[in-house]
Amino acid sequence: MKAVAVALSFLLVLSACGGSSGGSSGGGGGGTPTPTPTPPPPPAGLVYSAPAAESLSVADVQKVLAQAAAQAQADGKPAVVAVTDRVGNVLAVLRMTGAAATVAIPRASDGSAQDAQGLTFPAEAAAIAKAITGAYLSSGGNAFSTRTASMIVQQHFPPAPSTSGLESGPLFGVQFSQLPCSDLAARLAPGPAAMIGPKRSPLGLSADPGGFPLYKNGVVVGGIGVASDGVYGFDANVLDIDSDGDERIGLAGTVGFEAPVAVRANGISLDGTLLRYTDADYADLAAVSSATYAVTVPALGNLVSVTGYYSTASVQAGAVYGSEASGLRRATSAEFTNGDAFVLSDGSGSNRYPLRAGSDAAEVGTAISVLEAQRILEQAFAVMSRARAQIRRPLDSLAQVTISLVDTRGVPLGIVRSPDAPVFGIDVSLQKARSAAFLSNASAATQLLADPSADVRSFVPATRSFFADPAALTGRVAFSDRAIGNLARPYFPDGELGRPNGPLSRPIAKWSPFSTGLQSALVLTNLAQHLNFLTGASLIDTPARCSFIPEVAAGQNRLQNGLQIFPGAVPIYRGSVLVGAIGVSGDGIDQDDMIAFLGLANASAALGTLGNAPLSVRADATTFDLGSGRTTRLRYVICPFAPFVGSDGQNVCQGL
Structure with missing residues (x-):
């Protein structure tokens, strides 16, 4: 099973629960404990240490591919395997003989197919998206997989049948970032720009298990993504242990490039809940460390090009993060x-x-x-x-x-x-800034009503009805991204079962991580254009401009890389x-x-x-009647209670 989402409570508490290298019931993917190297102290006058100059060599990438292919062969699940560097350059895509050609995105719970639901994509696109997700979500201080992503983007946190009624995941909506239409995300290019990142992802960020970060000496250097089962979904129940072929193959590829145990997601707690890293376990994998590239290609499969992402027939070395080339x-x-x-x-x-x-x-x-x-x-x-x-x-x-x-x-x-x-x-910080500026703007409604999509236009009257204000979305309310997120949840208030959806969301029966509401509707045409480009049905890619709201200057609209809702x-x-x-x-x-x-x-x-x-126009000054004597208001910002290292200062945002 597969899926993503969830929101934090008023005060987010992180507990030091420690990452076990043991059994998969803890989501740890145990087996080979990998110590976290002690980072060097920052240079004089600085507070941060930059990551060491590590990168994936050609031999490293070949080893990752060979190990993943060996596991796929042992499991009888021929797969497509992609490897990227930390900034999203695709270094290799291996298609094993007999691997599924496509992946299908699940439909909504009522069987409908809105936005990306029900679409079929090349398996290579899914593998690349998973590899990018593993690389992009991770750092020297945290290692997140696509299973981790699945856990934090769904309508309840943690996602499970028994957790209905809890708020949504903290990164609800992040899957619609790094989009192929983003004006920030770089595209495959020749010359000095060849390796610059961050590169775009064909499907945004992925919540489908099978994507992991790759590390060398405690430094994240890339990611691996696997597509073998024909499904591109998410894990809707994190309380059980899945046997996922993509995940086993991807984890095998990380042998020798494992995330340090201490920073894996299963050692990181949000609001008392440990995140998940993997349901697979190193101890249960085949003996893949002896696998070699020479016995993998062409015996088990071949490298394949992917339009717009990987155009060479040879394995590439990764960029050194922090270098000009990256x-x-x-x-x-x-x-x-x-x-x-x-x-x-x-x-x-x-x-x-x-x-x-x-x-x-x-x-x-x-x-x-x-x-x-x-x-x-x-x-x-x-x-x-x-x-x-x-x-x-x-x-x-x-x-x-x-x-x-x-x-x-x-x-x-x-x-x-x-x-x-x-x-x-x-990409997400720019999305967030643009989203707050756009929906707080006096022209927001006019711009949305000028979109060629009737679906996009429908969110304006829905919002005006919800606010009981025919002039809603005309600059009278200052919307933070938290407030926008309140309106973009499939329940309002967030998580309360039986309540209607917020006006920027789909109803729960039609909602999924692939169809969130206004966020996904705005970029549906872009995604369709890019799918046609990937498959060769069109020679023209989607422009580097997400959404089709009117331009405010030549080549510039207000949501050039999409809307963000957390x-x-x-x-x-x-x-x-x-x-x-x-x-x-x-x-x-x-x-x-x-x-x-x-x-x-x-x-x-x-x-x-x-x-x-001004306080008078902030979104949290807006209240809504829920009936039965209940009211609620939008939130504006939530600041941690005691947020600073080396200080006991509290309520630092109070009164501002």
């Missing part, structure tokens, strides 16, 4: 004032998202200036650099995230990140005028909220020119 590198002093900062680069030395002024002065009067953009990002980075991480090990590690700043048109005014933040947060972004106001938004992603959602909200509040105190939304 597209993610340490910032220069001219690019950002904090020496810990990393930025996105174009492979030739230029920052892809340098500090810049807002492009929207014609609409907002006084756009965000370069100085204001710099101060906002600096202050958010400073909050992160003191904050206690929610998902990283060891406990009391500092949070590591990506921070994105946009104007009201969704134009990036700067993107900055810590050295070892998970890669998935780059917490970590707030809009920015100059007085009562919306001027942009800040988005954060990479650690726990409450941490993301705090870094965005408190960073902006601190910038406001320093600048005196702009800041958080």
Whole structure:
């Protein structure tokens, strides 16, 4: 069984439950304990250590493929196996003889097929998406698999028949990130840009077991993804132990490249619940360590090209994360004032998202200036650099995230990140910022009503009916991404069985991780275009522009990489005028909220020119009558109670 989703309670508590290397009942995939190397201390004046310069060699990739193929042969399950580096470059795709050609996405619980439900994709696309997910969700402080992803994106957390009534997963909606239409995600390219990341994923992030990160000396260097069973789904019940062929084959590929035991998901607790890493166990695998590439290709299968992702007939070496070639590198002093900062680069030395002024002065009067953009990002980075991480090990590690700043048109005014933040947060932080800016904008309804899809347009009257306000989505409410998420859940309030869906969601009978509501409806055409490109039915790929809402400038709409619906972004106001938004992603959602909200509040105190939304228009000022004398309100942000390392400060967002 397979699936993904869930939300945290008001105060998220992480407990040190320790990662066992033993039985699969703990989700540990035991067998070979892999110690976590002690990282070197950060250079003088810095608080973070950058990951060591590790990468996958050609021989490493060949070994991973050979081990996975050996397990597939032992299990009688010929598979498609993909290997990527940490920034999403596809290094090899192996199709074993007899492997299924396609994977099918399950339909909704009522048998309907909306958005991506019911679609059939090439198996290679599924394998690549799983490998990218394992690489992108992981870091030196946490190792997450696609089974972990499945657990944190579903309508209840933890997902199981007995947990109905609990809130949704903390990363609800993250599967619709790293999209093939994203303007941030890089595409396969020649020359200096060949290896820059983060690369896009053909199916976004995956919740289908069979994807794992790959490590060398405690450093995440890539991911492996496997497709063998013809199904691309999720695990709807984490309380049992599955026997999943994709997962066994993928785990076998990681032998010798295992995630350190101490950082595996099964040693990380959210709200008292241990996450899952794998239902397979190293001890139950075939003896794959002696497998060689020479006896795998062509005896068991061959490398195959994948349009738009992998065009060579040979195994490639991975990029060294942190190098110019990888597209993610340490910032220069001219690019950002904090020496810990990393930025996105174009492979030739230029920052892809340098500090810049807002492009929207014609609409907002006084756009965000370069100085204001710099101060906002600096202050958010400073909050992160003191904050206690929610998902990283060891406990009391500092949070590591990506921070994105946009104007009201969704134009990036700067993107900055810590050295070892998970890669998935780059695209997601920009999605979050754009989402908060878009739905807080006076033109949100007009733009949605101009979308060519009747399905997309239908969410406007649904929202107006829900708010009992014919002028809803016209800038009268400041929507944080947490508030947007409240409206995008299949139950409102979140998790309460028997309640109707929020106005931006599908009803529960038609909902699934592949059909979330407005989020998925906006990009359905893009996904269909990309599927035709992948299969050769069309020579034209989807544009690097998600959704078909109207452009606000040539080649630019407000949701260029899609809508995101879990917490970590707030809009920015100059007085009562919306001027942009800040988005954060990479650690726990409450941490993301705090870094965005408190960073902006601190910038406001320093600048005196702009800041958080006025209290009167924030989404949490909006209440809803639930009947029987009950009311509820939207949430705006939730900050951890005592969030800073080395400090006993509490309620740090109170009164701001």
